[in-house]
Amino acid sequence: MLVLTCWVLVLLCGEGGFALSMRRFEVPLHVPRGESTTLRCEFDLQGERLYSVKWYKGGREFFRHVPNEQPKKQVYEVTGVNVDMEESTGQVVKLREVELATSGRYKCEVLAEAPAFNTLVEHAILTVVEIPQEKPVVQGAWERYHPGDIVRINCTSAPSKPAATLTWYINDRVAPEQYLMRYLPYMDHEGLETTTLGLHFHATHDHFPRNVMSLRCTASIGFFYNKTEETALETHRPALSLQSREHFYDSLGARRTVSSLGLTLLLLCVLHALR
Ligand SMILES: *[C@@H]1O[C@H](CO)[C@@H](O)[C@H](O)[C@H]1NC(C)=O
Numbered sequence: 605m606l607v608l609t610c611w612v613l614v615l616l617c618g619e620g621g622f623a624l625s626m627r628r629f630e631v632p633l634h635v636p637r638g639e640s641t642t643l644r645c646e647f648d649l650q651g652e653r654l655y656s657v658k659w660y661k662g663g664r665e666f667f668r669h670v671p672n673e674q675p676k677k678q679v680y681e682v683t684g685v686n687v688d689m690e691e692s693t694g695q696v697v698k699l700r701e702v703e704l705a706t707s708g709r710y711k712c713e714v715l716a717e718a719p720a721f722n723t724l725v726e727h728a729i730l731t732v733v734e735i736p737q738e739k740p741v742v743q744g745a746w747e748r749y750h751p752g753d754i755v756r757i758n759c760t761s762a763p764s765k766p767a768a769t770l771t772w773y774i775n776d777r778v779a780p781e782q783y784l785m786r787y788l789p790y791m792d793h794e795g796l797e798t799t800t801l802g803l804h805f806h807a808t809h810d811h812f813p814r815n816v817m818s819l820r821c822t823a824s825i826g827f828f829y830n831k832t833e834e835t836a837l838e839t840h841r842p843a844l845s846l847q848s849r850e851h852f853y854d855s856l857g858a859r860r861t862v863s864s865l866g867l868t869l870l871l872l873c874v875l876h877a878l879r
């Protein structure tokens with residue numbers, strides 16, 4: 605999108621025959637925290653003489669290149685902007701180790717010398733991102749579900765900036781909105797955000813095509829991050845279910861009372877059916 609805008613601009617200016625024109629303006633949309641990045645403001649003087657190139661972040665100047673002055677390059681202190689003086693020129697500014705505070709609106713301003721004093725201004729937003737270090741985590745899931753059970757589980761993303769978007773899939777289809785519990789994101793002291801998306805529904809036979817229900821949670825941020833945590837949950841035919849259920853609950857003491865009740869009910873049903 606950004607690149608496209610620049611090219612359109614080049615064509616317009618080129619044909620219009622304006623004196624000063626932008627050849628390439630580039631401010632990356634997203635930069636992972638800790639990395640270096642390059643901002644480009646490549647202009648075409650078309651015979652005019654350059655007076656200055658100034659860079660601003662959120663209205664505050666942080667870099668200036670003035671060929672007729674000594675020193676030619678100046679850096680000004682702006683929070684979150686670490687200019688690599690050596691690597692920066694009139695057309696390129698290099699930022700080292702970007703921080704979350706490096707995010708903001710960057711503007712390049714080119715000024716030609718007298719008598720025309722033509723100016724060229726271009727700006728764009730840069731966002732520093734922190735990619736989650738871990739996959740999303742699924743909590744509260746039982747080992748097995750059966751038609752009639754209530755599914756009540758959470759998917760939580762690892763801390764990131766911006767917050768990850770979570771999606772629940774049931775058997776590879778996006779879960780309907782009425783099954784979802786949306787919780788407010790939690791922000792830590794560094795400004796990183798953790799989000800939780802709950803999945804809450806009454807499982808029916810329709811949720812177990814071929815006796816299997818699969819639940820999947822995906823965390824994504826824009827186009828550059830997409831991780832999936834998959835939990836496949838199985839169910840079996842009733843005769844087997846009794847056994848597997850008993851076995852499962854036995855290994856988890858806390859749920860034993862529920863299991864005995866469930867087991868009793870199931871047995872009652874079987875007995876009833878036998879009569
Ligand atoms: C899901 O997360 C919310 C918010 O943190 C919490 O209140 C709830 O108890 C969690 N539910 C499960 C099943 O873990």
Ligand SMILES: *[C@@H]1O[C@H](CO)[C@@H](O)[C@H](O)[C@H]1NC(C)=O
Nearest residue numbers: 822824825826827830831832
């Ligand atoms: C993320 O990946 C999953 C599985 O590969 C895919 O279904 C989903 O559409 C992707 N999401 C985004 C936002 O790219």
